[in-house]
Amino acid sequence: MQLEETENTDGENGTARARTALFFRLFFYAAGMIILAMGLTLNTKTDLGVSAIVSISFAASEIWDWNFGDSTLVLYVVLVIIQMFFHVLFFRRQIRKAGTCENIKTVCGRRREILFKDAMEIPMSILFTRFLNLFAAVLPDMAAGEMGSFAASLPGRLIALAVAVSLTGIGSAMSLNMRLVPSAGDGVVQGAADFTEKNVGFMKNCVDAICVLTAVLLGLTGDGRIVGVGIGTVCSMVFVGRVIAVFNHFFFGKMTALAGVKPVAAEAGSRAVRGCREAVPVHNG
Secondary structure (H helix, E strand, C coil): CHHHHHHHHHHHHHHHHHHHHHHHHHHHHHHHHHHHHHHHHHHHHCCCCCCHHHHHHHHHHHHHCCCHHHHHHHHHHHHHHHHHHHHHHHHHHHHHHHCCHHHHHHHHHHHHHHHHHHHHHHHHHHHHHHHHHHHHHHCCCHHHCCCCCCCCCHHHHHHHHHHHHHHHHHHHHHHHHCCCCCCHHHHHHHHHHHHHCCCHHHHHHHHHHHHHHHHHHHHHHHHCCCCCCCHHHHHHHHHHHHHHHHHHHHHHHHHHHHHCCCCCCCCCCCCCHHHCCCCCCCCCC
């Protein structure tokens, strides 16, 4: 009888720990997404240049007077479609390499799982871009502030830019470390890395460069000027990753322990089918 009581107690404790871990995992993920949305929006408010991944949607919103959150949602949906296309090609190649019927079944099962996760980025993007709209309405446009005020001055806006980059890095780290549904910007980088079998960091640089170049061309053709690309864009491309590294140095172990997330070693390049999209965090700057 005593043994049965001990087993029941252990089972109840295990369930309680699992629930606590799930709470922390969802909390860190949601808090990270909100902080990320705040950082991206604050970056736009400095008038020093926006983050690379949203430079296209910001340029479109400025040129044609569209809602920034809505234009970002359209961009994210396009990125999810591109990401799914990359993964379809990636798994088609894996099926050809699989050989045996059993291996093919394993690959096909993994393909369904990954494509489902890709598709889940769309509802997440809807919610995320609503927070962009919320912060866009709450945060003031610093460049349009009162003349002579510190907030409207270049030093004031540079400080705000530093805060924005920090928030973007912290928010990205918190949400990505929970390994749930990534943002579309992070997802398309991972999809491209899986397909090309290139290093994730390298593909992040490529995607950022494509976004910035597209935003520049969009501004020049649509409005005769460069829109949304400036020193803030460069700072986000360079320093957000550093913020993620510093944040994870101090908090990764504690956060993943609380959330019950088993750490996965980062790998260079594309992972095998078994580990596809499980390991390497990329920032959303």
